[in-house]
Amino acid sequence: MAIEAQSVTKRFGDFTAVDGVSISVPTGSLTALLGPSGSGKSTLLRVISGLEQPDLGRVVIEGSDVTGLPPQRRGIGFVFQHYAAFKHMSVHKNVAFGLEIRRRPRSEIEARVEELLELVQLSGLAKRYPAQLSGGQRQRMALARALAVEPTVLLLDEPFGALDARVRKELRAWLRRLHDEVHVTTMFVTHDQEEAMEIADQIVLMNQGRVEQTGSARDLYERPANKFVMSFIGPVSHFGEELVRPHDIDVRREPNGSAERATVERVVHLGFEVRADLALDDGREVWVQMTRDEAADLDLQQGSKVFIAKQ
Amino acid sequence: MTRLRRYLLRVVGLSYLGVLLVAPVGLVFYRAFENGFGQAWDAVTTPAAKHALLVTIIIAAIAVPANTIFGIVCAIAIVRHRFPGKNLVNVIVDLPLALSPVIVGLAFLLLFGTGGWLDGLPFDVVFALPGMVLATMFVSLPFVVREVVPVLREIGTEQEQAAATLGAGGWQTFRRVTFPAIRWAVAYGVVLTTARALGEFGAISVVSGRLIGKTESLTLHVEERYQSFDYAGAYAASVLLAMLAIATLVAMTVSRPKDEVR
Numbered sequence: 001m002a003i004e005a006q007s008v009t010k011r012f013g014d015f016t017a018v019d020g021v022s023i024s025v026p027t028g029s030l031t032a033l034l035g036p037s038g039s040g041k042s043t044l045l046r047v048i049s050g051l052e053q054p055d056l057g058r059v060v061i062e063g064s065d066v067t068g069l070p071p072q073r074r075g076i077g078f079v080f081q082h083y084a085a086f087k088h089m090s091v092h093k094n095v096a097f098g099l100e101i102r103r104r105p106r107s108e109i110e111a112r113v114e115e116l117l118e119l120v121q122l123s124g125l126a127k128r129y130p131a132q133l134s135g136g137q138r139q140r141m142a143l144a145r146a147l148a149v150e151p152t153v154l155l156l157d158e159p160f161g162a163l164d165a166r167v168r169k170e171l172r173a174w175l176r177r178l179h180d181e182v183h184v185t186t187m188f189v190t191h192d193q194e195e196a197m198e199i200a201d202q203i204v205l206m207n208q209g210r211v212e213q214t215g216s217a218r219d220l221y222e223r224p225a226n227k228f229v230m231s232f233i234g235p236v237s238h239f240g241e242e243l244v245r246p247h248d249i250d251v252r253r254e255p256n257g258s259a260e261r262a263t264v265e266r267v268v269h270l271g272f273e274v275r276a277d278l279a280l281d282d283g284r285e286v287w288v289q290m291t292r293d294e295a296a297d298l299d300l301q302q303g304s305k306v307f308i309a310k311q
Numbered sequence: 312m313t314r315l316r317r318y319l320l321r322v323v324g325l326s327y328l329g330v331l332l333v334a335p336v337g338l339v340f341y342r343a344f345e346n347g348f349g350q351a352w353d354a355v356t357t358p359a360a361k362h363a364l365l366v367t368i369i370i371a372a373i374a375v376p377a378n379t380i381f382g383i384v385c386a387i388a389i390v391r392h393r394f395p396g397k398n399l400v401n402v403i404v405d406l407p408l409a410l411s412p413v414i415v416g417l418a419f420l421l422l423f424g425t426g427g428w429l430d431g432l433p434f435d436v437v438f439a440l441p442g443m444v445l446a447t448m449f450v451s452l453p454f455v456v457r458e459v460v461p462v463l464r465e466i467g468t469e470q471e472q473a474a475a476t477l478g479a480g481g482w483q484t485f486r487r488v489t490f491p492a493i494r495w496a497v498a499y500g501v502v503l504t505t506a507r508a509l510g511e512f513g514a515i516s517v518v519s520g521r522l523i524g525k526t527e528s529l530t531l532h533v534e535e536r537y538q539s540f541d542y543a544g545a546y547a548a549s550v551l552l553a554m555l556a557i558a559t560l561v562a563m564t565v566s567r568p569k570d571e572v573r
Binding site for chain 2: 080097
């Protein structure tokens with residue numbers, strides 16, 4: 001395991017941000033720390049990095065206990081949400097920072113910086129200052145800076161949180177490709193379940209300072225450990241007392257066994273996907289999801305009568 | 312209407328500056344050079360005037376660097392660290408701005424003078440250069456702290472944390488990340504400290520004993536010349552003092568890159 005947090009607890013005054021959390025991150029993996037705001041995910045990441053000291057518990061990186069070590073000596077790379085670019089240094093200087101601190105020979109620094117800027121597609125911008133870069137470029141620079149010192153683990157705190165939606169999508173696909181090239185054990189914090197599901201090998205879902213479930217995106221979606229995981233990780237529809245995935249509700253035109261009768265109140269066409277709001281005869285409301293073809297086959301219109309059952 | 316108002320505002324603003332700043336300073340310059348440059352030059356090259364200039368420069372050369380280093384350390388402590396009594400420190404730093412310099416001078420007399428708590432040091436403090444340096448340090452203490460504190464707050468801690476994750480120790484982080492970010496605030500603080508140190512009169516006039524050719528600074532020299540009805544000498548020395556202060560201002564403005572915003 002590249003990173004292990006063992007029963008980590010971190011309090012700020014009366015508030016327990018992380019409550020006895022244990023996680024393991026396999027070497028070479030890309031792991032997402034997912035959760036709503038205030039779930040303790042960023043704090044856990046900062047405890048792993050050494051920027052925060054845990055009140056209880058241990059942090060082990062590549063087999064050695066680093067709990068008492070400062071961030072300088074943990075062999076980590078850290079990327080901040082708001083880039084933390086060194087504003088008075090050029091892009092080149094920013095990326096070279098860690099290498100200069102380590103007193104590497106000039107020729108080696110030059111070669112490494114050039115290679116990294118190529119990797120993050122900023123080759124032509126080495127002489128620019130952070131203020132002259134876009135948000136996405138700044139974050140790529142911050143990533144190159146963190147990778148320059150060849151960290152054992154790369155930690156990213158909401159790396160795309162400050163970017164607009166389009167750049168965010170581009171960058172996360174790019175991060176996945178980069179990870180496949182560089183293979184450094186990577187852990188990133190996000191509150192966006194789509195982001196986590198799209199690029200992570202493993203997702204650690206946190207809520208109120210605890211881990212709710214750990215697993216692949218598919219595990220969490222198909223075998224959620226509890227209601228929180230189910231509703232956080234994908235769409236849910238309330239059907240009776242149960243939470244159901246809205247595409248797991250069987251909709252037919254004819255009565256079928258225990259299927260309940262409902263009236264279509266609204267149909268929304270979202271391209272491939274079609275959503276429909278239904279009202280059961282007893283007044284309860286259910287929403288369902290289906291493909292465009294399924295909706296066409298059912299000839300779903302406002303006012304249509306249908307029969308629904310859980311698949 | 313709006314145009315009229317704009318002109319009116321300008322006239323009010325400029326006349327305010329004119330009456331309060333430009334006219335008095337300009338008059339001193341005019342009076343100093345009224346009877347030719349030669350006379351002014353002679354007035355500031357008398358042994359007493361030259362010594363007074365030397366005393367002022369020695370005082371500034373010790374007080375300014377000392378308060379710069381203290382100011383940076385103190386600002387970092389106030390903004391970045393938690394310690395008991397922090398609020399008290401924050402208030403005490405402003406004390407020299409609130410206290411009249413004469414009181415400061417008197418306090419130093421009581422502390423270091425005959426029968427004072429710290430009387431009997433191996434060297435003279437009161438009526439000597441050390442006392443004048445201490446008094447100047449006291450009155451010019453807050454400027455660097457007050458300039459640096461808001462800038463440190465504004466830049467936040469993220470860049471410093473990033474430096475730490477990249478392997479930089481405390482001193483390296485300060486030298487490569489924190490200091491470059493606060494350098495213009497420090498520079499501005501240094502200019503204000505220098506101006507205050509050069510212009511200090513009240514505290515120094517009490518602790519120095521005003522021994523001509525010994526503990527007379529340039530400000531004391533100006534007054535002493537004036538009291539002796541040597542107006543030419545007083546004006547010439549004033550001009551010298553003003554030019555020293557203006558030179559520090561100009562030095563900072565010139566050395567500052569144009570595109571950089573403080």
